Amino acid sequence: MKRVNSNPRPGWKAFAESVGFNFHTFDGEPYWDETAYYQFSLQQIEQDLEAPTEELHQMALDLVDDIVSDEQKLQQLAIPPQFWDAVVASWRAKEPHLYGRMDFSYNGSAPAKLLELNYDTPTSLYETGFFQWVWLEDQLMRGELPQGADQFNSLQDKLQQAFGELNLPQPFYFASVTESIEDKGTVDYLMDIALQAGLNCRYIQLEQLGDIDGQLVDLDGFSIQGLFKLYPWEFMLQEEFAGTILTSQTQFIEPLWKCLLSNKGILPLLWQKYQGHPNLLPAFFDDGSALQNGWLRKPLLSREGANIQLLTADGLALQQDGPYNDSGYIRQQLAPLPKFGDNYTLIGSWVVGDSAAGICIREDNSLITKDSSRFIPHIILD
């Protein structure tokens, strides 16, 4: 694994905008960054990332079985009690899931360490599955990359296959928050793939979802029987229409049981069950005591690196403020992100259905990866 400087494609921004990638720059700073790429060997990809991703995914699914039959665990994950039955029912009914992403600290040699699961509303999907793929093809064509370079990125193929096989109700609706162009980009991408898989797709703004007698409805009042929602379950469970989730005849993607896995509390529970596993970090539910060197504290429910507090091995304190200070916390041993030049590097590893489906790489100047962290493409070359 190494970081290689690279010449960007001339005019890539205009091209990006022409294919719907309107969030390639974030607050004036590059988000998509092709001035460099990461290079992996096939062995690093297959043995250190792909195989552990599928193994950890199965371990997490096995853990769900334990959680749904243990009220203490549901409590530890801060699932509101009035939804316990529905969460359990959603799991027991084997409601199908579409995708997820796990984040790793990996430096090319030591085992990849699982930092967390993003199993409900993972984003950077379009950048991974489409734009990164096109970058590789373009750069191969331009001779900017060595012939034979490949990429661990079967995301779009696998998503299309999944949409074709999930047997979803139609029309199938996709919803995201109106204000977020990034989320709309993610949803547009998923709709595009679903369309290619032959689904009748419709978009509705999340805030426009309606409720008639406990049934979710679209703008014309027709019932919504299938809905992909790019909106966290833990929010939905505490908002005005929370009760509608219990009564509406709607198949959700991701299904309700995913709220168990998108919760950071899954990390201590994984450690309890599989203590010592090479890809897991020691993790515990936070007892409120002072943080020790080489540990970090993060909320049960948070995203984009928000509200993380960490102490390096040398006792240097780092803190990322954010809007997620209203849930419990866990603590996890710090697996410092590897540093390439001035950059701390995090690897996101995608899962579609139950298969590993590719990686994305984020870089930041800090140990905490955030929504503003740069997206860097990668290649496989032996």
Place this chain on the structure above:
Amino acid sequence: MSKTFKRSKTARLIMMVPAASMILAGCGEKPVEVQVFNSPDECAAYYNPPAECKAAFAEAAALHPQVAPRYASKQECETDFGSGQCETAPVLAANNTVAANGGEQSQPQSQQSSGFFMPMMMGFMAGQMLNRGGMAGAAQQQPTAANRSPVANQPLYKSRDDRSTFRTATNTAVATQPGATSIKPSAVQPKPATMARRGGFGAQAAKRSSSSLGG
């Protein structure tokens, strides 16, 4: 031996890439002739066969509770439609479908009150071409798929501040007097009553103001 790739075979987009041209729905749509009346008797007085007037009225009346605009209170309803011009709305199943041609409409299954209010029906639109009086014998043909009007027989309403104008349930003005008028079918397509509560999801997004709700 063929090499196995770790990447997708193709990655194409069909929707996110803007189409070269768009065909606007409704452009060049031809108007069709319909008739509007306050009552079946008035309809018959315009040289229409009384039986057909009654049938068209019955279809419109059946559609009425399904498409009439709904209000949370009687007061709100009367603000739009006038004092004494509103009635309680029955409960409807959420997934009621409104047939494109009102003729296939079944009666609402339940007359139980929903707690909502709706304006009273003040007239009806006969979308099927009625057989004009005096020609009844000659033109006694059943509507077929080909000649059936694209406009559903449907209820009409009158707002508080404009008692002469007939309006559809979706507030499209169609005529200011009884008799024949011409309209574009897409403008008077019945839709289920808009009685959904909305805005029940998304509050946390506004509160947390982040660029993305993903992660």
